[in-house]
Amino acid sequence: MHIDLPKDKLYYSIGELAKAFDVNASLIRFWEKEFDILKPKKNAKGNRKFTPDDVKNLQFIFHLVKERGFTLEGAKTHLKENQKKTLDKFEIIRKLENIKTQLLNIKNHL
Numbered sequence: 001m002h003i004d005l006p007k008d009k010l011y012y013s014i015g016e017l018a019k020a021f022d023v024n025a026s027l028i029r030f031w032e033k034e035f036d037i038l039k040p041k042k043n044a045k046g047n048r049k050f051t052p053d054d055v056k057n058l059q060f061i062f063h064l065v066k067e068r069g070f071t072l073e074g075a076k077t078h079l080k081e082n083q084k085k086t087l088d089k090f091e092i093i094r095k096l097e098n099i100k101t102q103l104l105n106i107k108n109h110l
Contacts, residue, residue: 003059011041011049021062031061034072037079060090 003020005012018025032038032048037057040048050058064075 003055005055009052011051012055014040014048014050017050017055017058021058023062028058031058031065035061035076035079037061056091059094063090063093 005016005020014025014028017028021028029048032040035057038054038061040050040054042048060079061075064070064078065072070078
């Protein structure tokens, strides 16, 4: 899955992430409660500000739950048992998907 977010930002709002992932903001808030690896910062008003690391973790959760069909409990277990190994594999998959997208764009412009 490729999400379109500006790379130069330090923080992203929940609205930006909901739009990028094409989900409701309530789902992101729910996943924040369910998964310990999501820890957005909150300002004085209580607005969530997600770091690029939070975005990577959210991408991984989205991949497990929405793309691979894990249950929430299954995704939590998968994250706890194989967190380093699984995150490394996911990072490789994400990079390969980006390369594929770039190659397809080049092909279409020929």
